[in-house]
Amino acid sequence: MGIAVQVDRVSKSYGKKTVLQDVTLQMRQGQIYGLIGPSGAGKTTLVKMLVGMERADTGKVNVLGEAMPNLKLLQDIGYMAQSDALYTELTGEENLTFFASLFKLGKEAKRERIAYASELVNLSGELGKRVAAYSGGMKRRLSLAVALIQNPRLLILDEPTVGIDPSLRVSIWNELLRLKEEEGKTIVVTTHVYLK
Template sequence: MKSPIAINDISVKFGDKAILDHLSYEFESGKIICLIGPSGAGKSTFIKAIVGMQKLDSGNVEVLERKIPDREVLGKLGYMAQEDALFKELTGKQNLEFFGSLQGIKKKDLQGKLDKAAATVNLTKQLNQSISNYSGGMQRRLSLAIALQTDAPILLLDEPTVGIDPELRQEIWEELRNQANQGKTILITTHVMDEAERCDVVLMLRNGKFIAEGSPKEIKEKYQVTSVEEAFIVAGKNLELENKGAAK
């Protein structure tokens, strides 16, 4: 079976700066992949490239064996952007219903999926409120619920747990694992390093390059450390030393 997402030598430049620098990677179905890196590393740009919202300077992206951008493929992606794109004049439920129709969820199935997604992010009691009255954290949770309710085989979640309390974050991760076990491919960006420990694969992005990739266990063993956070620091220092050596 071909990779659900194939990244083929993609580059994105903003001016003279390479945000993504000739990246290639093939994703596996049924896996949670964490893309980690400091702010400004290009994590959101990487996800936008997969969705087709970011123009590439070189290379291409294939999703479900179709080159991106492709409008048909969009209906097969559950996408949560870093910035919430919600209709403030509607209630939480109306937002879920509207986006559910765009996602192609059958009307007879929508209520059940909507209820489950809302419960996962602890918004059931607030569904009939206008989201103009939601806090920033509640709007973030609603955006996540919109992505979780879809039948799409691929979830692309940009910083999905920012502003969410630890107890609810645990429940969300349990649901993500459940969906991965059903065969979904899930890509999550985060700068919360302890979340990377929960992933099947960690991709470390820095200076436009993947500086390390593998399971959390493999990465910790490679750098002889006890956490992914320590591995990221060591990998970053190694990269700086390599760059200094190359500059001499």
């Protein structure tokens, strides 16, 4: 398998606060990686660099063979932020339809991906409700569905199971393992909790 992510001597500061210093790592395609550490350790800053939302002060970040940031790669990267980025005045289905349209999915592909993603996160029966009426856990699940909507090669999940009940959390981890095993997805997960 090839290299999905290459981070070479990356540093990042905000003002006088150094968040990342001389970080080097490599992630192979088709694997699951965890970035584990306490709040403030720089996990979110690093994943934002992988997505192209932040630039390193020094060093290089390459994703799927391309230097980041790179707009061409948006189709290939699914990103679930630590904070939900949803349109609360829309329904769950309208949110998924909107995000699917950003990736220019055809009508049938859009329908299939919405059905798949909503089933995965156990929201199929809730898609007609406005997101404003969703619980915090439901919003996290919808955010995960949005990250999966375009069938990305690289999935980056920042604290994906915070606020999700334990039984659904197990189901989501099992599906992430399936995505790795059967579809060869590369998955990067941040957490402040050690995972077994």
